[in-house]
Amino acid sequence: MVAEIRPNYPTEWAAMKSVAAKLGVCAIEAASTWVRTSQGDAGFSANITIDGEFPPEAVTLADLVDESVEQLRRAGESVVATDRREIGSEDAPALTQRVTFSAIASDARRDLVQSQVYLALLDMADPHKSAVIRLTLTATAAQYDEVLKDFQDFVRTVRPDTGTEA
Template sequence: MMPMTLPVPIEFRLPENWLPAAPPDGVDVSGVAFAAVRPHPDADFTANITVAGEVPPPAVTLRELADESAQRLREAAGAVVVAHRREVGSADALALTQRLTFSGVVGHTLHDLVQSQVFLTFADVLDPHRRAVIRLTLTATAAQYDEVLEDFQDFVRTVRPDTGAGTDTGPGAGTGA
């Protein structure tokens, strides 16, 4: 499967102990531009971070995109609970976070999973009147979630438009587009 290209170039820094990787087995990777894994599985499930993006129609809200994302997960995994959802930021830099809980089979084992999604808006580089939305996703077992959540939050804080200045030199720098 070919990785997608993000609608806006971004840069970020992966947390320590996370490795860029092909999307893990069992993870729906349609539309994923980048994936990273934490090489310390919990019960044979590898926590992962994925990055995807799109330029939605102007009338589509972040809440609608979050609903669509939860629905796609329901189609793949069955019952999905939106455990938390919150819009943050300003009109110029709106973001939405949501936490989803569900069960999924990886290998031959059923896992209770948690997925945190962050939807960030950026001006489209080709047309500043359009907005691009970047979706950052952490998926982990329920048992491992608290252990990796801080890493994901640190990762989210490093995501920004790639200006081409080349100032970020850490793991994952400049690899997002």
């Protein structure tokens, strides 16, 4: 989207600000990450996937992270999970991990790296329930170091909408 409107703006930054405003993205860093990751590496564009779920009470973040690795093992080869860390707080726990694997993407076998972040957020209406937000950066090994900081900056902007303005 930024590439399409870039000629209408004096700088890429100005084009990113315009797209961010149109999409309702408060963090311009998120738009910046999209632009940088969309530029691709020999046919593969690094990308960010965001999804979430309300897991059953008995399911822990570690269980969800383990299941993610198992899903990658079913789809890819040479799956290795490293650097698993607990982050966050008691009220808002989180887990991160790095996963390397080989898979077919864009019609070619690629060595890929994922940075996965699992954020647990309490349900404001029912504190016995929590939602888990999963943010995943997927990049080729060559792209990973270049886009990781932007991804981390983006993750820091993710917080629940409490319905009150800050």
